[in-house]
Amino acid sequence: MNEFFALGWEALGPFLLVCATALIVMLSDLWMEDDEREWLAYFSLAGLAGAFIMAMRQFLLVSNAQQPALAFNEMVVWDRMASSFHVLLAGVAFVAILLLPRYLADHDDLNRGELYALLLFSVAGMMLLASARDLIVVFLGIELLSFPLYILAGFARPRLDSEEAALKYFLLGAFASGFLLYGIALIYGAVGSTNLGVIAMTFNVLGVGETLTNPLFLAGLALMLVGLGFKISLAPFHQWTPDVYQGAPTPVTAFMVAATKVGGMVTLMRVLYTAFIPAVEIWVPILAILAAITMTWGNVAALLQSNIKRMLAYSSIAHAGYMLIGVLAGADSFVLLYLLAYALMNLGAFAVILGLRKGDGEEVLELDDFSGLVKTYPVAAILLSLFFLSLAGFPPTAGFFTKFMLFNAGIAGNLQWLVVVAVLNSVVSVFYYARVIIKMFMQEADDDLGVYWSPDWMLSVALAVTTTGVLVLGFYPTLITDVLLEGSNQDLLMRGISLAVTALLVLIGIGILSLRTNVQDLDEESEEAPL
Amino acid sequence: MPVPVEQYLLLGAVLFVIGMLGVLLRRNAIVIFMSIELMLNAVNLTFVALARHLDSLDGQVFVFFVMTVAAAEVAIGLALIVAIFRSLGTSDVDDAHMLRG
Numbered sequence: 001m002n003e004f005f006a007l008g009w010e011a012l013g014p015f016l017l018v019c020a021t022a023l024i025v026m027l028s029d030l031w032m033e034d035d036e037r038e039w040l041a042y043f044s045l046a047g048l049a050g051a052f053i054m055a056m057r058q059f060l061l062v063s064n065a066q067q068p069a070l071a072f073n074e075m076v077v078w079d080r081m082a083s084s085f086h087v088l089l090a091g092v093a094f095v096a097i098l099l100l101p102r103y104l105a106d107h108d109d110l111n112r113g114e115l116y117a118l119l120l121f122s123v124a125g126m127m128l129l130a131s132a133r134d135l136i137v138v139f140l141g142i143e144l145l146s147f148p149l150y151i152l153a154g155f156a157r158p159r160l161d162s163e164e165a166a167l168k169y170f171l172l173g174a175f176a177s178g179f180l181l182y183g184i185a186l187i188y189g190a191v192g193s194t195n196l197g198v199i200a201m202t203f204n205v206l207g208v209g210e211t212l213t214n215p216l217f218l219a220g221l222a223l224m225l226v227g228l229g230f231k232i233s234l235a236p237f238h239q240w241t242p243d244v245y246q247g248a249p250t251p252v253t254a255f256m257v258a259a260t261k262v263g264g265m266v267t268l269m270r271v272l273y274t275a276f277i278p279a280v281e282i283w284v285p286i287l288a289i290l291a292a293i294t295m296t297w298g299n300v301a302a303l304l305q306s307n308i309k310r311m312l313a314y315s316s317i318a319h320a321g322y323m324l325i326g327v328l329a330g331a332d333s334f335v336l337l338y339l340l341a342y343a344l345m346n347l348g349a350f351a352v353i354l355g356l357r358k359g360d361g362e363e364v365l366e367l368d369d370f371s372g373l374v375k376t377y378p379v380a381a382i383l384l385s386l387f388f389l390s391l392a393g394f395p396p397t398a399g400f401f402t403k404f405m406l407f408n409a410g411i412a413g414n415l416q417w418l419v420v421v422a423v424l425n426s427v428v429s430v431f432y433y434a435r436v437i438i439k440m441f442m443q444e445a446d447d448d449l450g451v452y453w454s455p456d457w458m459l460s461v462a463l464a465v466t467t468t469g470v471l472v473l474g475f476y477p478t479l480i481t482d483v484l485l486e487g488s489n490q491d492l493l494m495r496g497i498s499l500a501v502t503a504l505l506v507l508i509g510i511g512i513l514s515l516r517t518n519v520q521d522l523d524e525e526s527e528e529a530p531l
Numbered sequence: 532m533p534v535p536v537e538q539y540l541l542l543g544a545v546l547f548v549i550g551m552l553g554v555l556l557r558r559n560a561i562v563i564f565m566s567i568e569l570m571l572n573a574v575n576l577t578f579v580a581l582a583r584h585l586d587s588l589d590g591q592v593f594v595f596f597v598m599t600v601a602a603a604e605v606a607i608g609l610a611l612i613v614a615i616f617r618s619l620g621t622s623d624v625d626d627a628h629m630l631r632g
Contacts, residue, residue, distance in 0.1 A: 136593055143600045150607050154614060163615045164627040170611050171563055171624070174604055175554050178570035181597060182547055185574050185590075189540070189581040194589050243630040 008071025011078035013058060014051040014086040015127040018093075021047025022120035029113025037111050041101055041458075044116045048094040048123075055086035063487025074195060075134040077274075084336055084484060085130035085266045092262060092343045093123040096255040098462035099347070099354055102455060103251045106361055110155055110249060118148035119255060126263030132270050135184045135194040142180065142231060145263050146173050149256060153248040165247025172230065172240040180227025186220030196274035203278035212279060221276065225283065228271070232264030234324075235294040238317050242301075245313035250363060253309055254350035257316045258343040265323055265339060269332050284328050288418050291328070295321025295425045302432045306367050308353060311432060312346065315391060318429060322422055326406045329413025333485045334405045340484070341390070341398035341473055348466030349387040352380050355459050359450035370436055372445030377453035379513040381440040383463060388433040390470050393426050398473030455514060464507035472502065539580030546573035560612045560622040571601050 009016070024047075025040050032040065059080065062069070068079030097119065104111045125144030132138045150173060154166025188194050190211070191202045203211050211217055226237065233241040245253045276283060298318030305311040319342055326335035356364040356377075364370070374381035390399035403426070410419040445451070455463065472479055479495055482488045546569060553566025575594045582590025616622050 136589075136596060139593075140596060140600070143603075147603060147607055150611065154611055157614050158618050160615075160618050161629045163611070163618055164629050166611050167560060167615050167624070167627060168630075170608055171554075171560065171567070174564075174567045174608065175570075178547075178550070178567055178574065181571065181574040182577070184593075185543075185577040185581065188578065188590055188593070189585070192585045192587060194593065247630050 007073075008069065008076070008078070010058070011069060011071035011076050011082075012128070012131060014055040014090060015124055015131070017047060017051045017054060018090070018120055018124045018127060021051075022117045022124060025113060025120065026117035029117070032113060034108075034111060037104075037113060038101060040113050040116045041097060044097050044120055045094060047120070048090050048097065051127075052087060052090035052094065055083055055090055059083035059087055060487065060489045060492075064489075070133065074197060075137050076131045077133040078131065080487065081266070081269070081332055081336075082131040084333075085262065086127050088336065088340055088343070089123055089126050089130065089259065089262055092259050092347070093119065093255070095343075095347045095351075095462050095465055096251070096258065098458045098465075099251040099254055099351055102354055102459045103249065105456070106357065107156070107249070112155075115152070115155060118152050119252075122148040122152070122255075123259065126259060126266070129263050129267045129270065132267070133196050133274065135187070135196065135271075138267060138271060139177075139181065139184060141263075142267065143177065145260065146177070146231075149173075149252075149260070152252045152255075153244055155252060156249045161247040162249060163247075165244045168240055168247075169244040176227050176230030176237070178227075179223050179230070183220045183223030183225075183227055186216050186223065188220075190214050190217035190220060196271065199275040200277060208278045212282065218282075221279065221282065224271070225286065228264070228268055229290065232261065232268065232320050233294075233317050234290050234320060235297045235317070238294065238297070241317055242305075242310050242313040245316070246307060246310045250309065250350065250354055250365075253313075254347055254354070257312060257346045257350070261316065261320060261323070262339050262343065264320075265327065265335055269327055269335065272327070273330070273332070287324055287328055288415060291321045291324035292418060292421045293321075294318070294324070295422060299425050299428045299432075302429070305432070308365055308367055308370075308436070311367070311436075312349065315429065315432070316346070318425060319391075321425070322403065322406060325410040325415060325418055325422060328418075329409045329415055331406070331409035331413065334402075334409045337481065337484060338402040338406045340480075341402040341470070344466045344469040344473070345387045345390045345397075345399055348463060348470060349384060349391070351455075351459055351462045351466060352384040352387070355455035355463075356380060356451055356453055359452065364451055367436055367439060369451060371439045371443040373440040373451065376445065376451065379510060380453045383467060383510075385437045385440065386467065386470060388437055390474070392430045392433040396474040398470040398477075401473055401477050453514065455510075460507060460510050460514070463510055464503045467506050467510075468499065468503040471506075472499065536580050536584040540577060543573045543577035543580065546570075546576065558623050558625050560615070560624050563624065564608050564612065568601065568605075571597060 021044060025044055029040060062078060062083050063080050068077050070077055122145055125141050128137060128144060129141035132141055150166055150170040153169045154163050156162035191199050230237045245257060272283060295318045298314045298321060302311050302314035305314060323335055323338055326338060353364060358364060390397035393399045393403045407419045407422060550566045550570035550573060554563050557563055557566065575597055578590040578594050612622055615627060619626055
């Protein structure tokens with residue numbers, strides 16, 4: 001019995017809390033009437049808030065500890081990286097759930113309780129990956145991340161584009177898992193263990209040169225990189241990404257864009273930093289070339305898109321390329337910071353897109369639909385412009401600051417040529433982000449589209465949180481970076497309160513402006529009515 | 532005379548490549564899916580052979596996890612294929628081509 005309690009359960013605290021929430025959501029859905037489903041959203045939010053607070057507490061505990069704690073017979077590690085990613089994942093999932101009810105209000109057929117449970121299970125998988133210290137845990141985490149997403153991508157069935165997205169995602173995802181597994185098997189054959197720590201130690205026992213010339217080991221490493229490359233959509237393994245992100249229901253796309261990148265990057269860092277650090281000369285050049293191809297391909301392809309979901313999908317591929325710079329430079333905390341900004345910008349942009357509707361209830365997805373938005377709904381146009389400017393990396397937004405830190409780390413890590421490629425790519429990316437902004441501000445609206453703006457209160461909260469994050473990380477980053485990068489727990493309460501107050505002010509601002517535009521609508525309607 | 536481990540590894544590699552070619556060349560979603568299962572089982576064979584060769588249990592435990600995960604994968608995969616068969620009337624992946632660009 002003692003052994004059971006001595007496994008180190010607290011190392012997986014946030015993961016277990018999210019799993020428990022998901023199970024309760026799934027069970028209680030059985031007794032729910034259709035109009036009560038909103039409570040599942042509230043309960044999921046409560047669970048994620050709990051996980052967020054727990055992870056934050058653990059993060060502060062562990063940042064002052066000297067040694068990382070190992071748990072579950074060294075299969076799980078509890079260190080700063082794990083806890084900080086738990087915090088980020090819980091936050092991202094929280095905002096992603098805020099995006100769901102507005103969409104469900106227009107799509108009754110999707111209003112099934114599994115939606116929340118599957119999303120939570122996927123987040124749990126990502127949290128497990130952040131703590132992984134064994135290839136078995138890596139494998140299980142990746143499958144726990146992917147399986148719910150396969151179902152979520154096809155959640156809008158019988159809509160054909162959603163089913164097609166799910167099928168493509170599933171077949172390619174399972175194919176990639178096969179490569180990852182075969183890589184794990186070969187590495188197990190070369191090393192005799194699946195523990196990441198033990199793999200790193202065999203380099204010392206057998207000698208680095210001896211291990212690196214072992215064909216089993218090299219083939220295993222290559223296959224694992226292919227498998228992981230699929231999951232974080234590195235070129236040339238990225239072809240599924242635009243199709244899946246376009247076909248999946250929009251709030252699910254928002255979650256996939258923001259969260260899977262976090263899960264994928266942390267896995268890559270876990271595996272590369274813990275196990276394969278002695279083989280650094282092998283994987284850095286390979287991944288650097290892939291990163292250059294990935295960002296160029298993503299940005300150039302994004303230029304050609306006319307659907308905003310597809311454009312954001314290619315933009316997410318390009319951003320994965322930028323993040324790899326940080327991964328290769330060994331700057332895990334800057335990657336975390338970039339992922340935070342990236343998730344905020346994308347969730348914010350999707351929140352705006354989800355708040356817009358055409359007169360016939362259809363979603364606003366074609367770029368032409370955004371023409372002249374600033375005249376009718378200035379709030380929506382300004383917020384979307386803010387997120388797109390941030391994605392393009394304009395100061396003073398989160399996108400600029402975090403990208404600057406990331407590229408700095410790349411230069412410090414001797415990857416100058418890759419940073420040059422990335423900067424040139426950032427310039428290219430301005431074109432397609434600015435195209436949408438120009439449409440909104442400079443062009444006249446097509447009258448018969450009749451786009452209207454109607455966020456519910458949860459969407460407004462999501463917008464307030466993401467806007468605050470993007471602005472605070474741009475104007476006053478030390479408010480967040482002191483805690484996230486240096487683990488200082490000074491004035492924690494004050495920081496929290498000032499962030500919350502800013503978010504509240506933004507929320508009130510968005511609320512008042514949205515209300516005003518709605519009132520104007522009513523006035524116009526009442527004026528027109530007598531005619 | 533026991534079969535040496537190299538031959539097991541070779542068999543695993545051949546099965547894996549057959550599965551991979553099946554995924555790349557066949558167009559029926561169910562056949563593609565079966566090919567993926569073949570790849571997973573090639574991995575299982577490799578794991579078991581290596582576990583025996585290295586005299587360690589890790590590989591055999593891994594196989595149990597792979598089998599469990601593969602079973603869950605079958606449930607999801609077949610459900611998706613049935614769903615798309617109902618809408619399209621075929622399970623040919625080339626006919627699923629709405630999303631392009």
